[in-house]
Amino acid sequence: MQTTTAPAFAERLWPSPAGWVAVPALAAMVGIVLLPLSPVAAAVGTVLGLVAAGLAAARLATRVRVADGELHAGDAHVPVALLRAPRALDADATRHELGPGLDARAHVCLRGWVRTAVRVELADPADPTPYWVVSTRRPAALVAALGGGDDRGAGAAPAA
Known part of the structure; x- marks a missing residue:
């Protein structure tokens, strides 16, 4: 059984407020592109675009932490x-x-x-x-x- 201690430092580098404003803006653009096809396609595209852009923004939020004797910065780590x-x-x-x-x-x-x-x-x-x-x-x-x-x-x- 591996024991872990509480991190001495932990931070998630979330996007700035401007980055979060881009999420609904991108979703709205998808809806506008699909509007000539049908209003239903535009609504579905907007919702899917909102989910996809939100997930992408969350995925870009890198973790930085010092725990168990290692510095972790994103996927990299060093003792x-x-x-x-x-x-x-x-x-x-x-x-x-x-x-x-x-x-x-x-x-x-x-x-x-x-x-x-x-x-x-x-x-x-x-x-x-x-x-x-x-x-x-x-x-x-x-x-x-x-x-x-x-x-x-x-x-x-x-x-x-």
Whole structure:
């Protein structure tokens, strides 16, 4: 029997309000396209479009959590013991890390509607991935869950 502990950090990255507004808008477009066929087809298409778009939006809501000694970001996971120097990134620092500061070998779990993230170094000599950048709306809490209590310099982008 495998025992699991409560996650030290758990977050679901739901779409932004604008993303949820797109769900009924897409469903309405399906209904409008089907309206020339018949009003019944338009109504059925709208309902099916609403369900499909809602399920797609929910599927895009990635889970980020720290549990059982591992950081889970979407489908990827890594033992916390292999992680070093977690650093909270504000919106500007996240933009820098994902743009000019990005190493092509880095693992990125990004959701465009989340403006903040955490960068954490990977200390595994067998893995060519130098670090992870993980989107989160609660970067300070994720840093704390990863064991990085000292947040000095958080959000500051390194000089280029």
